[in-house]
Amino acid sequence: MVMSKPAATRPSEAEIWEALSQVPDPEMPFVNLVEMGIVRELGWQGGRLQVTITPTFAACPAYEVMQAEILAALAALGLAGAEVLVSHNPPWTSEWISAEARQKLKDAGLAPPPRHQGDLLGVLMDPVPCPRCGSEQTSLRNSFGTTPCRMIYTCNDCKEPFEMFKPL
Template sequence: MGAALHDRQAPRGQEALREDVWRVAGAVVDPEIPVLSIADLGVLRDVSVADGRIEVAITPTYSGCPAMNMIALEIELALEKAGFGPVQVKTVLSPAWTTDWMTEEGRQKLKDYGIAPPAKGGGRRALFGEDEVACPQCGSIDTTEIAAFGSTSCKSLWQCRSCREPFDYFKCH
């Protein structure tokens, strides 16, 4: 594996190699929300390449997220399959992840999947109970939270009063 990394490094340069690693690692999907990549979520924080070693930094959506071990393993496997190595995946807790790190494309993917995406910059409003959550089915903001936790800990369960459909809401952090 080290030779494959060295062969890629020489002609292309460190920055091109870093971009290739970012592309491969960033395509890894979240095991709890398979329509989102870790790049969409903003969980992929950094990639560094130095002295023939690759380091990938990831930040969990919340402390204790059970998906992080699987994500780290999937990153290692994807990079190994693409011919990169050796790889170290490290978890970075500070600064804490925020929904503001999600891409607009990721927010749209959530909505299309039936999960209400967090509003950009919505974390502070959510702290004070001022969240307006639009129903991903009909778009109405006449919605109410019915449970603090939905299908996973990073989501809450809501219901639309207009169309009556229940839906998950990706919580703001």
């Protein structure tokens, strides 16, 4: 049986969001699951916390690790027995990645996904600035990369290869 805490001693919603903001993305530890737009909603069901997440790419291998790390972070707050719900409604989009997270991606050498407002094919025609030197003289090397969410470019100016987080 799961013992639920009386409401009075529960951590506040702000405290829970703060704890979840400390959970790193397993494959990109320089960003967290909240600023990536993966953690969507908090709710209570019969004294149990329910966290709704929207996974990014369907085949993301980090998905099960994310769930385990969310539960561990909540357990550390005293919220044992919390539940992670998975929702694809609406499906995750790279538009949900916050401005701070975009900057962190760039600082880590990963070009952030361009804002597309639904026009994915259109935005893929635009130049992708090199996250290192800022040059727009870059070439697509591969629409697929080291994880389902990345594609590979080369900068024609600084000559460095780099990855871009795919717009989705």
